[in-house]
Amino acid sequence: MSRETEDxxxxxxxxxxxxxxxxxELKELYAFRDLFFENHPLEMAPEKNKCVDExxxxxxxxxxxxxxxxxxxxxLRAEFLYMKGRCYNISPAYDPRATQCLxxxxxxxxxxxxxxxxxxxxxxxxxxxxxxxxxFEGALKHxxxxxxxxxxxxxxxxxxxxxxxxxxxxxxxxxxxxxxxxVAQDIKDGVxxxxxxxxxxxxxxxxxxxxxxxKLCMSAYKQAWLDPVAKxxxxxxxxxxxxxxxxxxxxxxxxNFEYACRLDPPWETxxxxxxxxxxxxxxxxxxxxxxxxxxTKKLTQMVQSIDKKMLGAYASGTFHTFGARKDxxxxxARLDQLQDGANECKVILGRVVGSIHNETAVPFTxxxxxxxxxxxxxTVYNWADGRGAIIGDCVCVPEPRVTRHAHDSALVKxxxxxxxxxxxxxxxxxxxxxxxxxxxxxKVTSTYELQ
Numbered sequence: 001m002s003r004e005t006e007d008x009x010x011x012x013x014x015x016x017x018x019x020x021x022x023x024x025e026l027k028e029l030y031a032f033r034d035l036f037f038e039n040h041p042l043e044m045a046p047e048k049n050k051c052v053d054e055x056x057x058x059x060x061x062x063x064x065x066x067x068x069x070x071x072x073x074x075x076l077r078a079e080f081l082y083m084k085g086r087c088y089n090i091s092p093a094y095d096p097r098a099t100q101c102l103x104x105x106x107x108x109x110x111x112x113x114x115x116x117x118x119x120x121x122x123x124x125x126x127x128x129x130x131x132x133x134x135x136f137e138g139a140l141k142h143x144x145x146x147x148x149x150x151x152x153x154x155x156x157x158x159x160x161x162x163x164x165x166x167x168x169x170x171x172x173x174x175x176x177x178x179x180x181x182x183v184a185q186d187i188k189d190g191v192x193x194x195x196x197x198x199x200x201x202x203x204x205x206x207x208x209x210x211x212x213x214x215k216l217c218m219s220a221y222k223q224a225w226l227d228p229v230a231k232x233x234x235x236x237x238x239x240x241x242x243x244x245x246x247x248x249x250x251x252x253x254x255x256n257f258e259y260a261c262r263l264d265p266p267w268e269t270x271x272x273x274x275x276x277x278x279x280x281x282x283x284x285x286x287x288x289x290x291x292x293x294x295x296t297k298k299l300t301q302m303v304q305s306i307d308k309k310m311l312g313a314y315a316s317g318t319f320h321t322f323g324a325r326k327d328x329x330x331x332x333a334r335l336d337q338l339q340d341g342a343n344e345c346k347v348i349l350g351r352v353v354g355s356i357h358n359e360t361a362v363p364f365t366x367x368x369x370x371x372x373x374x375x376x377x378x379t380v381y382n383w384a385d386g387r388g389a390i391i392g393d394c395v396c397v398p399e400p401r402v403t404r405h406a407h408d409s410a411l412v413k414x415x416x417x418x419x420x421x422x423x424x425x426x427x428x429x430x431x432x433x434x435x436x437x438x439x440x441x442x443k444v445t446s447t448y449e450l451q
Contacts (some may be wrong), residue, residue: 010070011071011073019080019083022080025059029087033048034229035229036232037263040260045263045265046265047263052090052091068080077105077318078104078115079105080304081108082102082103082118085099085118088101092125093125094122096126099122106119112412113148116135117135117139117140117145120134120136120137120139120151124151124155129158129159133155135435136148136151136152136155144181146189147182149178150178153178155173156178157171157198165207166276168206169206169207172203172206173207176203179198180196182195187223188226190229190230191224191229191230193220193221193224194221194233196237197218197243200214209246209382209422211247214243218244221243232263234261234267237259237260237270238256241253241273241356245350248379250277254278254407254411257270257271257273257274257277278412281412284414285415287356287367287375288367291367293354302369306350310394310428310431311347311349313428314398316330317329320398328344330346332347333346333348334370335350340403346399349395350368350370350394351393351395352366352368352390352391352394355389365418366389376419377416378421379420380421381422382419382421383424383434389429395428396428396429398426403417404405404417
């Protein structure tokens with residue numbers, strides 16, 4: 001009997017049906033993982049990976065019981081190896097068996113886009129970014145597809161996260177465009193929406209801390225939440241929490257960090273962020289309530305020494321341009337006269353009584369007191385690292401936007417008001433405008449892990 005005849009004799013009966021059956025079981029395995037919290041209570045989060053691994057083990061045994069070289073016909077081998085590799089790759093940790101299967105699959109069929117993408121994710125898990133990028137680009141050579149596009153979007157941000165703003169700008173904007181294209185491929189894919197939200201978040205930190213970018217970010221996360229697969233991923237809540245923090249929606253940010261912790265108890269990053277934000281809010285609340293712990297006599301002297309000459313360029317009788325509004329004149333107002341929200345045509349003047357050390361340096365936060373003895377925080381974005389106001393400085397802010405932050409839970413309690421300033425160059429310190437050399441974006445890293 002010839003070798004070819006022997007090979008044909010060993011091929012599985014009903015091999016097409018067997019492969020189709022394995023494909024169905026593999027799809028069910030991934031649905032079990034991705035929709036775990038649609039079918040299980042949140043309290044089972046610590047058991048999720050164990051439950052997935054148990055089901056994976058059963059399916060792996062079925063794949064390993066088949067000899068691909070003798071029992072699977074040549075025209076089905078690439079597809080079979082892709083599925084086998086994908087089965088190995090379902091776990092969060094890198095599995096070298098997955099890389100082995102998927103590498104063979106793309107050699108047998110270089111046009112198998114799904115195998116290229118899965119191989120890219122394997123390399124990514126093994127911290128081999130260069131090979132991961134090559135795999136996703138290999139897939140795109142054959143087909144523009146959302147998985148390759150969004151993964152390349154992530155890699156571009158990872159590669160440029162530590163570079164200077166001038167060097168990183170083009171790559172970050174390209175990352176946003178790739179994520180947009182991924183969304184356009186399937187507008188119902190919440191994972192692609194989540195990646196787009198992360199790309200906008202990165203743009204906010206690395207290019208310019210523009211509130212409009214944060215709004216685009218939050219809109220993308222809202223779309224992601226509509227997809228049950230993305231809704232079950234802790235990354236969505238962690239990154240959304242980061243965005244909410246910088247929108248200064250602190251209570252919602254705390255809720256999202258807490259939920260990310262519950263979805264993935266071993267993941268330390270959201271726990272750390274939750275702790276940092278809690279500490280920041282406690283510090284801000286204490287700073288305002290105690291007016292920087294400055295003694296009454298000294299505080300009185302500080303506010304009495306405030307000279308209206310420090311209004312400088314914003315003094316009465318001068319005219320200014322704010323956005324599309326031109327020839328705006330400002331009237332001096334005390335802190336206790338401000339309303340929540342926008343205070344157009346008003347200008348304030350106060351002494352700095354303290355600041356908050358913030359590990360991320362975004363925003364730079366200090367508190368001011370004026371002649372009314374009212375105390376408010378001022379949060380300044382886009383202020384170059386190493387710059388800032390110090391105790392005793394006289395700070396002038398035009399058209400202050402005031403927000404009251406209040407929350408009371410077992411985690412933290414706070415109640416204070418703050419003024420947000422996105423452009424430090426609008427501010428005067430000791431009568432002088434903050435210089436352009438002090439305007440710069442500050443880097444903060446968000447986290448997204450491939451699933």
